[in-house]
Amino acid sequence: MATAQQSEVAAERSAGSEDEPQDALDRATKRNWWLVGLGPVAGLLLALVLPDSLSFEGRAVAGCALWMAIWWMTEAAPIPVTSLLPLVLFPLFGMGTMEEIAAPYAGTVIFLVMGGVILGLATEKSNLHLRVALLTIRLVGTKPSQIVLGLMIASAFISAWVSNTATAVIMVPIAVSILNLVRSIDENAAGKKFAASLLLGVAYGVTIGSTATLIGQPPMALMKGYLME
Structure with missing residues (x-):
């Protein structure tokens, strides 16, 4: 029962x-x-x-x-x-008219931004961002300050050709992976300050690098289109 x-x-x-x-x-x-x-x-x-x-x-x-x-x-x-x-x-x-309203959808700036998005997808698909980050860190060194500098340089370089937002999205996981790797080797060396430095390094890197080209920040490309008109 x-x-x-x-x-x-x-x-x-x-x-x-x-x-x-x-x-x-x-x-x-x-x-x-x-x-x-x-x-x-x-x-x-x-x-x-x-x-x-x-x-x-x-x-x-x-x-x-x-x-x-x-x-x-x-x-x-x-x-x-x-x-x-x-x-x-x-x-x-x-x-x-429909033709007048539809014309901006096929503007040169739209295709420029779309090209940057495609480049970002290709970068993520091929893990190019990871290779650039690891190569940069290998060149600058493995001290905490050098790792932060390497991430900043890698983020700035990629952000010059890919949208700064997309670059931040693909670089933050790399920063977290590096942080976990350093913690597994020396837990004392990877404190809260080091974690904050890595993330701020990515943020500053993508912000600085995005000013190098028009596709680094889509608003810059849009502003160029308005100024040309």
């Missing part, structure tokens, strides 16, 4: 555990639909409350910008869908 009751309890627990992922998915779906609706509603309200001194086109652009910002920050909709909203909304509000 006790065995039968235990089996029933186990079955109920198993059924409950199976329902938990579905419940979480349902809650996430409801939250997502709420955020999807928040974007256009907030954009419409902003366009309505802006002063009449601003043109209709200006208010429409501000509303669309807020709509896109909400979707981007919350990822309520896929990012490609959000990025294509102007193609639908701007011609609808009479702010230009």
Whole structure:
């Protein structure tokens, strides 16, 4: 009798555990639909409350910008869908033809930034960033200060050709791996200060290196495009 009751309890627990992922998915779906609706509603309200001194086109652009910002920050909709909203909304509000609105999507700056992203993916796929980091550390030395300097140089070099954000993403795991390796050899040499120095070295390195070329920071490439126009 006790065995039968235990089996029933186990079955109920198993059924409950199976329902938990579905419940979480349902809650996430409801939250997502709420955020999807928040974007256009907030954009419409902003366009309505802006002063009449601003043109209709200006208010429409501000509303669309807020709509896109909400979707981007919350990822309520896929990012490609959000990025294509102007193609639908701007011609609808009479702010230009489809050809005029679509032209910036194929601008030279967009392809320049896309090339940097492709280069970053190739660097990560081939582990080139790891080779550059290890080679740099091998050249500068293995003392803590030299390791930090080597990471800074490697981060700066890679960030000159790849987006600074992408460089930080691929260099931080290397810094953590080096920290763990040093700790396994000498735990006293890898304290909190050394860990902070490694991470700050990566941060400063990618920031400095990204100023070397236009593709190091996408905003620089976009600014160049605006200045050329």
